[in-house]
Amino acid sequence: MDILQIVIVIGVLVLIAKPLGNVLYHVFSNEPNRTDHVFGWLERPIYALIGLKQRGGMSWKRYALSFVVTNLMLVAIGYILLRMQSGLPLNPNDIGSMEPTLAFNTIISFMTNTNLQHYSGETGLTYFAQMAVITMMMFTSAASGFSVAAAFVRGVTSKGKTIGNFFEDFVKAHTRVFLPLATIVALVLVALQVPQTLDPTLSLTTLQGATQQIAIGPVASLESIKHLGTNGGGFFGVNSAHPFENPNPLTNVIQILSMWALPASLPFMYGRFANNRKQGWVIFATMMALFLVFLTVAYTAEKSGNPLLNDVGIDASQGSMEGKEVRFGIAQSALFTTVTTAATTGSVNNMHDTLTPLGGLVPLAEMMLNVVFGGKGVGLINMLMYAILAVFICGLMVGRTPEFLGRKIEPHEMKLIAIAILAHPFIILVPTAAAFVTELGMGSLSNSGFHGITQALYEYASSAANNGSGFEGLADNTPFWNITTGLVMFVGRYISIIAMLAVAGSLTRKQWVPETIGTFRTDNALFVFLLIGTVILIGALTFLPVIVLGPIAEHLTIR
């Protein structure tokens, strides 16, 4: 049954990813198509309002600037709203305003599509803040990521000086992708018993006569964009493990598919832009191959249970159910965990802290790679960056200087890529090491030993990959963790995106080299292997020493 559930979900994903990729191509190719009629009436007034009559292409610098400034504006608005939320309307539960470092962390977290939550939604946010800040940012950060991905893909596949218009992409990502899909998914979730209300927390008297507070609110609307936008920030503290966020296995599957479908469809969009659908398949196949390996590890590790518990004679047939919801079981939990960190959503339907060591290694490793489907747009960009690296290293072996999609990879591009590949390990390993040399950092760890290492590592990997899931158990709402993770999220998002936009800008201006039989091909099965090899050798091996000290040492010592 377990395997069947998993196979069905993956099967559905494969079926919807390709057509969805086509839709995305039509949205971002900016060529007139049928859907213009459907959405035009909504977009035209928006363009008129923001003074975007001429939607000319932008150079990469202008594009990056528009992206950053737009995000900055939203950060400013969000920060003010969070700090003043107690005085704003829709606060039936009388929640106070947010403390500055937590507000800083929260706002960066949501703007960067990370959704790391050092607060608990039930007690930390008003309904207004949930809608006007959290849900709003879930839309805008996802749309930002999507726009950037579209621009990057245009850059590597087209010729010219510009990579598209940020504002047009940003508007279209909302009107044509996220708003329609989020509306549909929200309605389906409501039909499946997810609450959507502005009523205050329910106060009930239980059968024993005690009073119980049951938090409710506009959950379904947040839940839908939380997954579609690979955001992951839950309405409630325990996220999708909460019965109101994720009441049953069917909503679980809907949530898995809604966070997975868009990242999985992006390779196909790229294939359409590249005018060679095989290119898209190669990227998709690479991501899927890595995903299946991770899923297998997570599932078998969880299924075989915790050896320490098995040794004392506890029934191991169920697998390791500690921290998991009985209504999902091992299969739905392992799948959710693997997808949520692959797509860097960061929502959880089980507590990652209580996964077995190898089961916990999976989400950690996926965030360290950040290419297995990956977050909104960023996963595709990262995978293409590895593709460029693979071409650069192996392309020489056909006796030509390396070229990717007909463009020479030269020192300028390599310098920019160097920034991106350096930034990721830097912002994970350096703060982790810093956390272990200061009492400020170490004080928050709730575990000694190898598990403690995993806790800290996980927190920064999650921030750097803009994933946002927590390993929990970490007392992370302290100024040290709020500020360091805030900075890591910020650098993790903007540095690599800007560097890669610069790569796109540089590639798009280059003279094309015609393809001959002497050309290194990037659209065949061999390249899938090369790409996997490059991701492992350059992306993964970097983290091997700390992984060995964390989850692997833990696994070896408890088996």
Added chain:
Amino acid sequence: MNEKRNKSLFSGPLVAQALKASVVKLSPAAMVKNPVMFVVEISAFVVLLMTLFPGYFNAEDSLGFNLTVFLILLFTVLFANFAEALAEGRGKAQADTLKRTKGESMANKIVGSGIRTVPSNELRKGDIVVVSQGEMIPGDGEVIEGLASVDESAITGESAPVIKEAGGDFSSVTGGTRVISDRIKVKIASDPGETFIDRMIALVEGAERQKTPNEIALNTLLISLTIIFLIVVVTLRPIATYVGVDLEIPVLITLLVCLIPTTIGGLLSAIGIAGMDRVTQFNVLAMSGKAVEAAGDINTMILDKTGTITYGNRMASDIVPIGGASLDETAVWAAISSIQDETPEGRSVIEWMKHNSKAYDATLGDGGSFVEFKAETRMSGIDLKDGRQVRKGAVDSVRKWVIAQGGAIPQDLEGQADRIASEGGTPLAVAVGNRVFGVIYLKDTVKPGMRERFGQLREMGIKTIMCTGDNPLTAATIAREAGVDDFIAESKPEDKIAVIRREQAEGKLVAMTGDGTNDAPALAQADVGLAMNSGTMAAKEAANMVDLDSDPSKIIEVVAIGKQLLMTRGALTTFSIANDIAKYFAIIPAMFMLAIPEMEALNIMNLGSPLSAVLSALVFNAIIIPLLIPLAMKGVAYRPMHASRLLSRNLLVFGLGGVIAPFIGIKIIDLIVHVWI
């Protein structure tokens, strides 16, 4: 291929010199240019300090280990330096020979109406000198008066002298070459230090070596990998302390040095220098490494028909009798007219006779007087002892000659001559006295093996375009015969540049060869321009490569050398990076095993002890560099083939090989090292 400059890879004096140079290169100022190896040097220095002053580092217990680590690190750097020094040494040896050739000579400079003897290094552009028999030409220049045979063996290695004369395409002379006969006046064309031979010395010495764009890009990648692993290693210590694992600095340094790409970092510049050197050994001078790399990237090759694809001199391919003469008698007279004719055409007639087993009485020509070919008569031949006059030559001239002798012209002469001309051949009429016997069909022949080579170029994805002054019909015939992809008939020099621009506009890289002054603009426009050494100074200046043997078809090999250079670089990079997997499996369990005994599970190579595991990985990391020097110098074997097959093959050897080889290597070293530890 010219083998006479080839020296064995590890000849005694070269190695001795390289050994010395590898120590000199340890100077940090030199090492900093190679950041990957510089990190190794700093690491070695740190471990040295720990060995010398163990008290400061609390390292009294591990003195022996630290000393060993220091020595291995030192040798890692020395090996890398040795590779570079060896590659440079081969160029230096060549440069020394050239410098000796250049020497210090005196020149006879014309001042006013007299001649003054001045040292050659005082000559300036525009000076005029007189060079007589036996003297050295003092500088590069143009012959403005006279004709002389010049020995250019110093630069070309070719011992046969060449004729240089004023005007035309054979007027340029090179400083350092020697006049063997006659006397010429030369107008100096370059200032001291800028002459061809100076540039050549600088090139083979590698003094002017600049990193190519691809090398810079690769270096960027290697540096970022180095920084990444620095981050990994530096952050590991505080993290490990949390679980009670105390990592010693020498062990961390070992991990760092093993992980950073030292193999390719140590060999990268040697690969580049050796690639340039292979071109030089091949008697082609590349003005920059960039040009050699560009050769590997060529998409289109523009080749002159004459001299490159065909021999250029026309050869007898048929003899056509006319006016009722038999083939045999026509052939006999054609042969007799050519007995004393030393022109290629003349010799080809005798060849033709042999080839078609036609007999003739060669004694008939004994005592006859040879009539040389002259531009006015356009005929040559022989006046036999018996008074008969035998002539062969241009159909028009022979006809006039026969008519002048009172002979009649057969009806079919015109028809046959026209047919041959229209097929791209040259008809030569053969006449004896007042009778025309027939016509020799001279044809330009394609050099043997060209067809296969063009086939190989097609396999590499390179398009060939033939340029010729012939009419389209002739051009098409030769193009078909040679198997080129495209041709331009009746081409003028400006057509070449137009074709190059057209191809370049499509993003293609174009290679071409040329020797004349009117080729210069096209040579400059092309991405790879190969000028013939026999060509004019203008052509040599414009091109980015000069072929000292003046064999234009060598451009094909130059492309192969360029590809080989790039492949070698890619193969060793892949190998180096793939090595990391095995090194991790050797060092990581060893590092943690003392504190976490369960780590033994990761010791899949079953290495003897943590200490021997660490040392074995480090030793492997060091000795792989000298082991790969021959490969870096000779280059990866290259046969023209489809890119995907080439890739699969190289990936198998260097990718998969790079993963597996260190597992075996480290295990073997460990078996030896473990005996002592």
